[in-house]
Amino acid sequence: MSIKSKIIDFFTKKEKLSTGGGDKAIQKQVAMGKLPARERIKSLLDPDSFQETDLFVEHKCKDFDMDKKQLPADGVITGSGTIFGYPVSIFAQDFTVAGGSLGLAHARKITKVMDHAVKMGMPLIGINDSGGARIQEGVNSLAGYGEIFYRNTLASGIIPQISVILGPCAGGAVYSPALTDFVFVVDKISKMFITGPEVIKTVLGEEISMEDLGGAKVQTEITGNAHFYAESEQECFQQIKRLISFIPWNNRRKAQPLSTKPPRAHFDVEKIIPSEATKPYDIRDIIRSICDDSDFLEIQERWAANVVVGFARLNGETVGIVGNQPLVLAGVLDVDSSDKAARFIRYCDAFNIPLVTLVDLPGYLPGIDQEHAGVIRHGAKILYAYSEATVPKITVILRKAYGGGYIAMCSRHLGADFVYAWPTAEIAVMGPQGAANIIFKSEIAAAKDPEAMRKLKVQEYSEKFANPYVAAANGHIDAVINPYETRNTLIHALKISANKIETRPTKKHGIPPF
Amino acid sequence: MNNDNELNKLIVDDTPYLTQITTKFSKRKAYSPVNLKKVCAVIPGIILEIYVKKGEIVQRGDKLLTLEAMKMKNVIIAQASGPIKSVCVENGMMVTKGQLLLEIE
Numbered sequence: 191m192s193i194k195s196k197i198i199d200f201f202t203k204k205e206k207l208s209t210g211g212g213d214k215a216i217q218k219q220v221a222m223g224k225l226p227a228r229e230r231i232k233s234l235l236d237p238d239s240f241q242e243t244d245l246f247v248e249h250k251c252k253d254f255d256m257d258k259k260q261l262p263a264d265g266v267i268t269g270s271g272t273i274f275g276y277p278v279s280i281f282a283q284d285f286t287v288a289g290g291s292l293g294l295a296h297a298r299k300i301t302k303v304m305d306h307a308v309k310m311g312m313p314l315i316g317i318n319d320s321g322g323a324r325i326q327e328g329v330n331s332l333a334g335y336g337e338i339f340y341r342n343t344l345a346s347g348i349i350p351q352i353s354v355i356l357g358p359c360a361g362g363a364v365y366s367p368a369l370t371d372f373v374f375v376v377d378k379i380s381k382m383f384i385t386g387p388e389v390i391k392t393v394l395g396e397e398i399s400m401e402d403l404g405g406a407k408v409q410t411e412i413t414g415n416a417h418f419y420a421e422s423e424q425e426c427f428q429q430i431k432r433l434i435s436f437i438p439w440n441n442r443r444k445a446q447p448l449s450t451k452p453p454r455a456h457f458d459v460e461k462i463i464p465s466e467a468t469k470p471y472d473i474r475d476i477i478r479s480i481c482d483d484s485d486f487l488e489i490q491e492r493w494a495a496n497v498v499v500g501f502a503r504l505n506g507e508t509v510g511i512v513g514n515q516p517l518v519l520a521g522v523l524d525v526d527s528s529d530k531a532a533r534f535i536r537y538c539d540a541f542n543i544p545l546v547t548l549v550d551l552p553g554y555l556p557g558i559d560q561e562h563a564g565v566i567r568h569g570a571k572i573l574y575a576y577s578e579a580t581v582p583k584i585t586v587i588l589r590k591a592y593g594g595g596y597i598a599m600c601s602r603h604l605g606a607d608f609v610y611a612w613p614t615a616e617i618a619v620m621g622p623q624g625a626a627n628i629i630f631k632s633e634i635a636a637a638k639d640p641e642a643m644r645k646l647k648v649q650e651y652s653e654k655f656a657n658p659y660v661a662a663a664n665g666h667i668d669a670v671i672n673p674y675e676t677r678n679t680l681i682h683a684l685k686i687s688a689n690k691i692e693t694r695p696t697k698k699h700g701i702p703p704f
Numbered sequence: 705m706n707n708d709n710e711l712n713k714l715i716v717d718d719t720p721y722l723t724q725i726t727t728k729f730s731k732r733k734a735y736s737p738v739n740l741k742k743v744c745a746v747i748p749g750i751i752l753e754i755y756v757k758k759g760e761i762v763q764r765g766d767k768l769l770t771l772e773a774m775k776m777k778n779v780i781i782a783q784a785s786g787p788i789k790s791v792c793v794e795n796g797m798m799v800t801k802g803q804l805l806l807e808i809e
Contacts, residue, residue, distance in 0.1 A: 393773075394748040395748055396748065411727075412728070469722050495726065496726070516721075517723060518723060519729060520716060526728075552719065621719040625717075
């Protein structure tokens with residue numbers, strides 16, 4: 191064979207394998223509103239930056255006539271490329287090849303790019319579109335899943351791991367995304383569940399559609415399993431690119447800084463925040479009026495909306511923002527919001543992203559359902575996460591900071607490096623109403639006009655304690671600041687903390703209240 | 705996600721806050737104390753066998769019925785003593801989670 195014919199032969203082989211499951215299967219995929227696996231990678235990465243690995247890998251299964259079946263690329267495209275010039279490792283399951291089912295060769299292709307990502311210190315992006323385990327391969331496919339989960343866990347906190355659910359992701363397969371940092375879903379395309387509608391129907395007699403059981407809306411609004419919701423695959427890819435621009439490539443680096451830009455939104459505290467502490471506003475208006483270019487990437491926007499978390503930039507540097515949301519459930523901490531905030535805090539801490547906490551909350555949510563759902567254990571997660579974090583921690587108390595909520599929201603006592611308060615701050619053990627009703631209980635009861643007495647005592651308590659000055663007098667906060675100076679104050683604090691070193695006693699690992 | 709953009713009152717420490725309410729919050733179920741005399745299915749399944757009849761007196765710890773669920777035959781045992789007030793299921797019946805199976809007076 192001449193060199194030329196060998197090269198032609200190579201191209202023929204490559205061409206054949208690159209068509210995946212063939213035109214018919216690809217048409218079917220497209221008809222479902224889904225892009226073929228290779229197209230997905232192309233849409234996500236910089237043009238012509240993708241380099242494929244393991245195109246020629248074949249499975250070794252002989253049972254059930256599998257030895258007669260050739261599965262192009264074994265149903266998963268793997269390799270590396272760049273996004274905005276940043277290196278990434280990527281895999282995309284190909285549903286057109288044996289339903290994207292996972293066998294050992296398929297899994298080993300994935301673990302190879304995972305190992306590569308960890309070694310090279312670059313983010314891993316996994317596009318999931320698979321019917322699940324390749325049944326013909328039996329326990330070998332389970333082994334494949336296990337090897338992936340193991341690597342997901344070891345890579346956690348070393349490199350960013352991003353899962354994109356663009357098709358079914360059912361059974362054991364869901365646990366790889368669950369172990370990664372960010373999960374992206376698309377309406378009507380993503381389906382995640384442990385047991386599908388069929389099993390649920392036969393075993394339990396309950397009927398439900400795939401969409402209602404584990405569709406994109408369910409995973410972003412009810413369960414909190416997914417972090418980003420998109421209407422289309424293209425929108426989803428834009429979200430991923432945006433996220434990539436905010437986070438560092440690995441835990442040894444800082445996120446790439448951009449040049450600083452002033453906020454686009456005008457900052458008028460008196461217009462955004464009502465003077466009465468019982469009236470709501472949208473904390474995101476405050477965030478957008480503080481951060482560079484008013485560019486705030488919110489995470490888990492649709493779940494536990496009483497706390498807002500996400501990435502923004504201050505003076506060009508990425509920061510993680512955690513803010514109570516008075517607009518939803520008065521901004522209380524509860525089971526879900528504690529869970530959401532704690533995980534985000536740990537992400538920022540692992541990846542050298544300073545934390546900015548904006549406080550305005552009446553405390554933890556009271557209720558039997560909360561107590562029975564374990565608000566003690568879940569609420570403790572946020573205390574643990576903040577105390578454990580050694581990245582720069584900057585706190586601004588905007589309005590209410592009552593009771594346990596005050597402590598939990600990165601107070602000085604949990605190791606905040608800078609604690610600021612606006613003149614509107616009320617730092618107290620509880621709101622004036624509740625406090626007056628307890629402290630002056632007998633005086634109110636004994637009064638001729640208990641209602642008038644109650645009002646008087648609430649007023650008295652408000653004047654004395656519902657302000658930032660008692661905390662300031664005790665050194666629990668560092669400064670009371672002009673709200674209009676918030677951005678400049680935060681930028682100053684970040685500059686000062688640029689070389690922060692905080693060490694902890696050596697240990698294998700802590701035991702957070704998972 | 706929020707129900708709508710409507711503002712409602714949420715009371716924390718005697719203070720009513722104006723705020724949006726989440727779907728999850730508005731769907732909370734009121735708490736009801738456990739009634740040991742009402743025997744309900746803790747898991748959906750099929751009734752395989754019923755050991756007691758209406759009017760029969762049972763003691764705490766007596767076998768009441770067998771509920772097959774998740775390929776497991778679960779023997780349901782009386783948590784309270786007294787006469788059987790009513791048996792609400794039949795052999796072979798499929799029951800859902802929380803469904804009343806029988807009542808003790």
